[in-house]
Amino acid sequence: MRAAIDLFAEQGYDATTVNEIAERAGGLTKTTFFRHFADKREVLFAGQELHSRVLAEAIEAMPEPASPLEAVAAALDALTATFAEDRREMGRRLRTVIDKSMELQERAAFKRSVLAEAMVGALHERGVGDPSASLAAELGVRAFHGAFARWTDSADGRALGEFAREELAGIRAAISELG
């Protein structure tokens, strides 16, 4: 993964070949790469099934009298807590690489929808119906996304969770102005 992101940053995603990545990652080959990652893009998004699980479990673990948005907020707390400060720089580089490639943006959009889907499932478990469940989930994903962007761009040592809570608060406030 480090080899890949380095090469993507240096030469761009399209100009980088899977063989190059494998080679830089310690003299490996294409075959080995594809044993670890389903496709070339996935090297930048691997391990997100874990994020889905964290979100879903946090929602399911929420004590009963909780509103959908409260459950989602708890899920964001659980997820953001897994992002230590030392992943911030890597996240920033990741974001700049993704921003330059439509293919990668496409995968990112899909991954966001998968995260949302995980939360929707968990919310359904607790009896939240649609469209409330999808709505709460999408707002949560949007909050996380915005928080991640601000976190990776930030210089001070504020934690990702702090940004996420701010984003969610901003969203809740904006909702009333929608008309």
Place this chain on the structure above:
Amino acid sequence: MRAAIDLFAEQGYDATTVNEIAERAGGLTKTTFFRHFADKREVLFAGQELHSRVLAEAIEAMPEPASPLEAVAAALDALTATFAEDRREMGRRLRTVIDKSMELQERAAFKRSVLAEAMVGALHERGVGDPSASLAAELGVRAFHGAFARWTDSADGRALGEFAREELAGIRAAISELG
């Protein structure tokens, strides 16, 4: 496009080759296919730049004292008006094909985000800030998506716009229950 959707429905997306599509579309070749569509998936999503334009222009054309959600509602009216009844069956087949392929779902997610981005841009033009603009846009996209699904599954002759207005109303109602 018809050849492609037929083949995808018959054999699945992965099992269908671009050469087959081109061949079925009147004895053409791979090369010609790629002159019309940027890639294999795009054959199912071509022409959506038009949708983006319709949405954006409707929002920009909205008289001044309109809330973000009112503008988005107008945009949905404009877009849904372009979907005549005779596209319903095609839409249904499109949806069942996409539902079976992760690759196609990925492209669909991306296209949704592009539509949302178009509305965000137009809302910004009229001075709507963030996160209100993104929020209104995403709700609009979600409404359209839900409406499209119900429309393609429906048997009666109700128009897509009718479903869209219902979806939007449902979303507005659900917002207050989010907590």
Place this chain on the structure above:
DNA sequence: CGAGGTGATGTGACTTGGTAACATCACGCT
């Protein structure tokens, strides 16, 4: 009527992502 231009298509060669079958090697266990 014929010459040249234009747009859509075909051909062939190429790169790369991605898959599959089989071979190899290192390691640990018994």
Place this chain on the structure above:
DNA sequence: AGCGTGATGTTACCAAGTCACATCACCTCG
């Protein structure tokens, strides 16, 4: 010493996508 097992390599293959060049139909203009 021998036996699995997991990670890797090799080779061959298919299909997506690109590119340069050729062809053909059709249209227009002199």
